[in-house]
Each structure stands twice: as structure tokens, then as C-alpha cells.
Amino acid sequence: MPILIVGIDIISEEPKRFAVVSWFNGKIIKHGEFTFYRLLRFIRAKKPDIVAMDNIHELGEYLRKFIRAIPQGTKIVQVTGRPGEQKPLWSLAKEHGIRVGDKFNPYEEAKVCALLAAKGVGYEVLPFEDEVIIKVSRGRSQGKGGWSQDRYRRRVHNLIQNKVREIEETLKRADIPFDLEIKEKDQGLERGEFRVYTSREELAGLIKPMKGGDVEIRIRPVERKTFEFVPLKSESAIRERKSIIVGLDPGITVGIAALDLNGEILALYSERNMAVSDIVRFISEVGHPIIVATDVNPAPGLVEKISRSFKAMLFVPRESLKVEEKNELLKNLGISVEDDHQRDALAAAYKAYLRLKPKLDHVEAKLREMGITKKGEEIKALVIQGYNLGEAILKVKEKEKSKEIKTAEVTETSVDVTPYIEKIKELENTINLLEKENQELRAVIEEQRKIIEGLENRLAAYDERIREKIIREKEMEIREKRIEYLEKELREARLIIEKLSKDLVLTKRMHLLELKGTAVPLKVIENLTWKEIEELERSAGIKKEDVLYVVNPSGAGKSIAEHLAEKRIKALISAKTLPNLVYETLKENKIPVLYEDEIEVKRVDDFAIVDRKELEGAIEEKLKRWEEEEKEREVQEFLRLVEEYRLERIKELKKKAEEEH
CATH class of the missing domain: 3.30.420 (Nucleotidyltransferase; domain 5)
Known part of the structure; x- marks a missing residue:
């Protein structure tokens, strides 16, 4: 292209x-x-x-x-x-x-x-780490205080929280490891900062920066302290490295521990503000990790990233290790550490080693029986990675054979080519001889190509076995997750059944009281609105002498109260204070209004009852109190009229006296 x-x-x-x-x-x-x-x-x-x-x-x-x-x-x-x-x-x-x-x-x-x-x-310049910082924060200044400003601030903090959750879900769906730091405020978030362990190219298209609104999203790749240079085309030789188990404790200060497959400590280190490339470089200098371990469950995003970088297995304990357990592990090793980060990293690595030790001891015993001790560590590493013992031994032998063939080729080439190179420096007529040598080398290359094709076919067969094993493991993982999901649903269903059973028992008791005539059924209205009144009239009807129970009367007006008065209901019981217009309208029509602090209501969903005697007593008391209030009001009105007449009569007498004088 x-x-x-x-x-x-x-x-x-x-x-x-x-x-x-x-x-x-x-x-x-x-x-x-x-x-x-x-x-x-x-x-x-x-x-x-x-x-x-x-x-x-x-x-x-x-x-x-x-x-x-x-x-x-x-x-x-x-x-x-x-x-x-x-x-x-x-x-x-x-x-x-x-x-x-x-x-x-x-x-x-x-x-x-x-x-x-x-x-x-040439060499490509890599100025950035495979890390990206995503900051989610307020986009605009909130200005000065005030009630509306407080409401706006809470809204912005909720928007930030929603955006942080959205980014978190996106990264999880894309299977990209990350760590998240948040600052909570007003039942929302003031800011959120993601440290995503991937390159900005892989993140492109998943998350976009935002500016100019209530919420701002800034995406910034992490710059390297020193630039890395990677060849555009050439391949560098891979040197053999010791297989190791690495324990990692991420954070502001990173702790790193490395053990060999015999449980011996190879490295123990901690440093503040280590970048991913610095961690990878340090581990690479010690050896090749086949296990990357952590002391907490679930594994932090950085540990997952390092594990993937080396294509190593990730070890996560069933439960996060406690401080006492870590100290006990270090006591068994008989070593002191400089800080808690080294302790946590070493405890994680040693815990992983103890989990693998029975398998490693078994492999070592088998190798001693077979008289194979030279490549024991390499065979152990392959067994840990999933090969059985026979496959691991065969793979190591094939690798040794391939090395011997390559060594022989290099030796032969150096012996045959060197004289011609010396002659080229001295004489120009050696070109024909070099062309002949080139043909011989082409024949060797063709022979090597056939050998490589055979080895590739065998590797393909092994890869197919591994692929089938991985598929089986994934299927088992999917089934386990499905079982967990169904168990969760079952627990929730049992809780619902338990609640419904309790409600059913209470409903039966309430119904029994109603049948005995000691209780009066109530017609329940959640919200005192025209819509719910019409629904109640369609389903059960509102008749004379009915008692209504209202949960939330805040939406009612005078017209609704007049409608209920026309229906001549016996009484209205409310969970909350009625609007004044509704209360006065019902009072004028002699329809008692009762509250829950005046009478006990027993309710299950849309079914409610009150004690008959208690209801009759409360209605009688309410009407009596209203009657007394009415009489008192009439007396006060009469006294007011008398006083007005007296004052008016005094004025008239004074006026008449002044006219006579």
C-alpha cells in the first residue's frame, strides 16, 4: 500500500x-x-x-x-x-x-x-509509554454560590460519575487493563482519573476527548523519561533467559520480587513512580517470567498488563493475603525487606511458588529417574505453561537439535566464505568464485527450509492441542459464570418468595378480621389524582360509606374533594397532610379526615384495613371536634357583630349630642 x-x-x-x-x-x-x-x-x-x-x-x-x-x-x-x-x-x-x-x-x-x-x-522513536491518562472533570467554572448554583454543581458531579462509569464499562468490554482513582462529592464524583495500560493507538476510537461542556475528558499519553529506539525492519536476536516467578506490588511505589523455579530469590527491588517500560526492563534483565503474581484479589490492572506483556500466566490468590500471612511467608524464607512494597511483592511470588512446588518436585523426580538433568529448568517452565512432561521433553530436544543444525551451518559458512572475502579485498576476479559459493549456500538454505517446514508442521499440531485445551477451559469458565448468575437469581427469587409469604400470612389475618366484622376494608389510592380515582372507579367503584386510604395527597385540588363529597364517602384516611383546599372542602361536607397518627392502618400492597371500633371512635371524635370548632366560630362571630353594633351605637350617640349643643 x-x-x-x-x-x-x-x-x-x-x-x-x-x-x-x-x-x-x-x-x-x-x-x-x-x-x-x-x-x-x-x-x-x-x-x-x-x-x-x-x-x-x-x-x-x-x-x-x-x-x-x-x-x-x-x-x-x-x-x-x-x-x-x-x-x-x-x-x-x-x-x-x-x-x-x-x-x-x-x-x-x-x-x-x-x-x-x-x-x-532507521529506528522509530518511541516517545510515549504504553500508558494513557484519562481525566474526567468539570468542564466549566461553577461561579459563585446560591441555591440554584448548588443544584447545578450536584448535577455536574452526577454527570461526571455517569461518564466515569461509561468509560469504565467501555474499557472492561474491550478487555483493556486499567486503574482508577476517584474523588467523591455531593453523592457523585468531582473527578476521575484512569491510568490505562495500552498505547494511544489501541485506545483510539474507543474513548474520545470532550471539551466545552459541563464535563471535560482529557486524554494524554504518558511520555517516557528517555526515548526508546526500535528498528523499522531488522530483527534482534533473542538471548536465552532464566525462567522466573515474578511478584508485583503496583502503586506510587512499585515493589518487584523474582524467584527461580527452585524458590531462590533472584531480585528484590522497589522504586517510586516506575513507568511500565522501566518495570518490563528491570524484569527482563533478571529473566523471563512464566508466572506474574499479585497478593490481592482481584488483580490490579498494572499486574494484568505486565503479565500480558510477557505472555506469562497470572497468579491471583483466592483471597487477598493478610499482613500476618505475608509476614509468615517471609519468616519461612528467612529474609528481611526494606519496605512493605518489597514484602508484598515477595509474598506474592513465594505464594505462587508454593502453589506450584508439588508439580515442580514431581517433574524433578521424574527427570532424575529418566537421567535428564541438563535442561531441567527449561522442562519445568514448559510444564508450568501447560505442556505435559513428554511434550516438554520433546520440545526441548527439538530446540537443541535446531540449534546444532544452525551452529553447523554458521561454522560451514564461515569456513567457506572467509577465504573468498579475503580474496575480494585483494583481487577483482574472485566474483565468479563467489557466485558459485552463492549457489552452494542456496542449496543449504533449501535444505534448511525443508527442515523448518517439518518443524512448523509439528508445532502446528501442538498448537492445535493447546487451542482445544484453551477452548475447553473457556467453555468451563462460561459455565461457571452462568451457574453463578443463576445462583444469584435463585437467591433473589427466594428473598421475594419469603417477602410474599410474609405478606400472604398478614393478608390472610387481615381478611379474617374483615370476615369477623371487627375490621373495615379500605380502598387504597397511591396518588390522589383524577387518573387514579377513575381507575379505582372502573375496578372497584367508589360508593357511599366507603373509606378511602390515600398514600400521597399532594397532587389533589378542590374539584377532587368536591367529587368525593358527592360520592358521600364515609371517611378519608391520609398518610400525609392533605392540601388545605381539599381538607376544608371535605370538612364543609362533614366527611371526616383522619391521619395515621390518629388511627392505625394495616396494609399489604393494595389491601388495607382498620379496626372497626377504632374507626367509629375516630370518626365520632373528629365530627364532634369539628362541631365544637363550628360552635366556637359562631360564638366568636356573634360577639364580633355585637361589638361592631356597640361601637356604631356609641358613634351615633356622640354625633347626636354634638348636634344638640
């Missing part, structure tokens, strides 16, 4: 100016002289696959700004190699058959950089 490569070189330092040349589909295009910010705009617009240069540090103070500003997916390549191992640009051009014009022309250097990158020459 055609790719776009932009080659750049420095023309001048003050002001900073660049020569820019692009390579696309075999064609070179000279774009001219660019300032730094114009170069950034050009790269953002074109979104090249590669930006190539001979030395990235020529950017000087602009380097970090340049790296942060280029589009996601654009690689920065230093064609001359990693720092400390760099080759001259013109030597590389000659080595790869690139014609060079004026060596002092910046455009010529930019062109050579682009052509070398197109041939896969």
Missing part, C-alpha cells in the same frame, strides 16, 4: 528553518523552506506515515513540542540509527545504492532521509 514519507533537515538555527522533501509511491517532491510552525501545519494536514531525519536532537528545544503536535499514527524515524550507534548519512546512502548530489545541500539530506526510510532503514 502506498505510504507518504516526509524527510526534513535543518537549514538554519536562528531562526529555525527546515528543508522539506516528501516521498510518495516512488516519486520525490521538493516542498521548499519551512518555519517550525508551518512545518507542523504541513504535517498535520498531510498526515504522513513517517517523518524521517538524520538526528532528532537537531530540533533542540522544539523536540518535545514537535512530538506532542504530530498526528497520531505518524512515526518519527531517525535513519542513522539509535544514539551511540549512529552511522554517517552518506555511508548509509552508498550502502543502500542511493545516488547523492551536493552533500552540503539540506534538500539533498532531506531526500536521502526519506529514501532510506522508504527502504526500511
Whole structure:
């Protein structure tokens, strides 16, 4: 697929100016002289696959700004190699058959950089860790206080909480490990910060940044302390490393412990603010982890990330280890640690080793019986990874055989080729001899290809077995999760049945009281609205002498009270205070209004009763009290009228007396 490569070189330092040349589909295009910010705009617009240069540090103070500003997916390549191992640009051009014009022309250097990158020459600069920080926080200033401002603040904190939960679910569905820190406020969240253990390229499309609203989402890749350089094309040899069990305690201070397969401590270390790459590098220098262990359940996201990085098995204890248990494990090892982080990491690794020890002892005993001791550690590692003992022994033997074949090939090649290389330096007529040697080597390569194909077929068969085993394990895991889900549903159903049983017993007792005539049934209305009144009239009807029980009367008005008065109900019992208009309307129509503190109501869902004698007594008392209040009101009214008449008569007498004088 055609790719776009932009080659750049420095023309001048003050002001900073660049020569820019692009390579696309075999064609070179000279774009001219660019300032730094114009170069950034050009790269953002074109979104090249590669930006190539001979030395990235020529950017000087602009380097970090340049790296942060280029589009996601654009690689920065230093064609001359990693720092400390760099080759001259013109030597590389000659080595790869690139014609060079004026060596002092910046455009010529930019062109050579682009052509070398197109041939896969150079090292990609990795400025970021495989970690991304996602911060969810308030998007706007809340301003000054006040009741409405407090309500707005609570709303924003709820929005932040919902967005944090949404991101958390997205990462879990994508099976991306992460750690989350939150700050709670107003029954919501003031902010949430995710540390996601993946590259920003893998995160692209899953979570998008947000600005300008009530909630702001900022996504920032974690920058490396020092840049890493990775070859574009070449493969580096993998050196054999010791198989180890690693215990990891993540946090601000990271604790790392490493044991060999005999339980011996190889490394014990802790450091503040270790990046993922630093952790991986430290572990790699000790050995190759086949188990990565933690002391807590569930495993933190960082531990899962490190486990996946090494394709190692993850060990998680059934329950988080207690401090007493950790101290007991360290006591058995007979070692002291510098801090709690080293203790936790070592306890996790040793706990994993103790879990594997019976299997390791069994393998070692079998190997002694078979007289195989040379590659015992490698065989143990394969058994831990899931191979049976026979498969592990066979795999190690095949690996040794393959090494012997490769060693023989290298030896033969070095013996045959060296004289010709020496003769090439002395005489030009040795070309024919080298061509013959080339044919012989091609024959050796063909023979090796056949051997490799045979080994690949055997590996494919082993891979198929492993794949079937993994499928079986996944099916078992799915069944176990299904069983857990059904057990949870069963527990919830039992709780519902238990509640319904209790309600049924209470309902039967209430019904029995009603049949005996000692209780009066109530017609229950949840909300005193026209809609629920109409539903009650359709289902059971509202008749004269009915007693209504209202749970929430807040939505009622005068018209509803008048309607109930027309129905001539016997009484109305309310769980809460009636609106004043409703109360006064019912009072005028001599319909008693009772509250739960005046009479005891026994209720199960839509069925409720009250004691008949208690109801009659409460109604009588309420009507009597209303009657007394009415009489008192009439007396007060009469006295008011008398007083008004007296005052008026006094005024008239005074007026008459004044007229007579």
C-alpha cells in the first residue's frame, strides 16, 4: 500500500528553518523552506506515515513540542540509527545504492532521509509509554454560590460519575487493563482519573476527548523519561533467559520480587513512580517470567498488563493475603525487606511458588529417574505453561537439535566464505568464485527450509492441542459464570418468595378480621389524582360509606374533594397532610379526615384495613371536634357583630349630642 514519507533537515538555527522533501509511491517532491510552525501545519494536514531525519536532537528545544503536535499514527524515524550507534548519512546512502548530489545541500539530506526510510532503514522513536491518562472533570467554572448554583454543581458531579462509569464499562468490554482513582462529592464524583495500560493507538476510537461542556475528558499519553529506539525492519536476536516467578506490588511505589523455579530469590527491588517500560526492563534483565503474581484479589490492572506483556500466566490468590500471612511467608524464607512494597511483592511470588512446588518436585523426580538433568529448568517452565512432561521433553530436544543444525551451518559458512572475502579485498576476479559459493549456500538454505517446514508442521499440531485445551477451559469458565448468575437469581427469587409469604400470612389475618366484622376494608389510592380515582372507579367503584386510604395527597385540588363529597364517602384516611383546599372542602361536607397518627392502618400492597371500633371512635371524635370548632366560630362571630353594633351605637350617640349643643 502506498505510504507518504516526509524527510526534513535543518537549514538554519536562528531562526529555525527546515528543508522539506516528501516521498510518495516512488516519486520525490521538493516542498521548499519551512518555519517550525508551518512545518507542523504541513504535517498535520498531510498526515504522513513517517517523518524521517538524520538526528532528532537537531530540533533542540522544539523536540518535545514537535512530538506532542504530530498526528497520531505518524512515526518519527531517525535513519542513522539509535544514539551511540549512529552511522554517517552518506555511508548509509552508498550502502543502500542511493545516488547523492551536493552533500552540503539540506534538500539533498532531506531526500536521502526519506529514501532510506522508504527502504526500511532507521529506528522509530518511541516517545510515549504504553500508558494513557484519562481525566474526567468539570468542564466549566461553577461561579459563585446560591441555591440554584448548588443544584447545578450536584448535577455536574452526577454527570461526571455517569461518564466515569461509561468509560469504565467501555474499557472492561474491550478487555483493556486499567486503574482508577476517584474523588467523591455531593453523592457523585468531582473527578476521575484512569491510568490505562495500552498505547494511544489501541485506545483510539474507543474513548474520545470532550471539551466545552459541563464535563471535560482529557486524554494524554504518558511520555517516557528517555526515548526508546526500535528498528523499522531488522530483527534482534533473542538471548536465552532464566525462567522466573515474578511478584508485583503496583502503586506510587512499585515493589518487584523474582524467584527461580527452585524458590531462590533472584531480585528484590522497589522504586517510586516506575513507568511500565522501566518495570518490563528491570524484569527482563533478571529473566523471563512464566508466572506474574499479585497478593490481592482481584488483580490490579498494572499486574494484568505486565503479565500480558510477557505472555506469562497470572497468579491471583483466592483471597487477598493478610499482613500476618505475608509476614509468615517471609519468616519461612528467612529474609528481611526494606519496605512493605518489597514484602508484598515477595509474598506474592513465594505464594505462587508454593502453589506450584508439588508439580515442580514431581517433574524433578521424574527427570532424575529418566537421567535428564541438563535442561531441567527449561522442562519445568514448559510444564508450568501447560505442556505435559513428554511434550516438554520433546520440545526441548527439538530446540537443541535446531540449534546444532544452525551452529553447523554458521561454522560451514564461515569456513567457506572467509577465504573468498579475503580474496575480494585483494583481487577483482574472485566474483565468479563467489557466485558459485552463492549457489552452494542456496542449496543449504533449501535444505534448511525443508527442515523448518517439518518443524512448523509439528508445532502446528501442538498448537492445535493447546487451542482445544484453551477452548475447553473457556467453555468451563462460561459455565461457571452462568451457574453463578443463576445462583444469584435463585437467591433473589427466594428473598421475594419469603417477602410474599410474609405478606400472604398478614393478608390472610387481615381478611379474617374483615370476615369477623371487627375490621373495615379500605380502598387504597397511591396518588390522589383524577387518573387514579377513575381507575379505582372502573375496578372497584367508589360508593357511599366507603373509606378511602390515600398514600400521597399532594397532587389533589378542590374539584377532587368536591367529587368525593358527592360520592358521600364515609371517611378519608391520609398518610400525609392533605392540601388545605381539599381538607376544608371535605370538612364543609362533614366527611371526616383522619391521619395515621390518629388511627392505625394495616396494609399489604393494595389491601388495607382498620379496626372497626377504632374507626367509629375516630370518626365520632373528629365530627364532634369539628362541631365544637363550628360552635366556637359562631360564638366568636356573634360577639364580633355585637361589638361592631356597640361601637356604631356609641358613634351615633356622640354625633347626636354634638348636634344638640
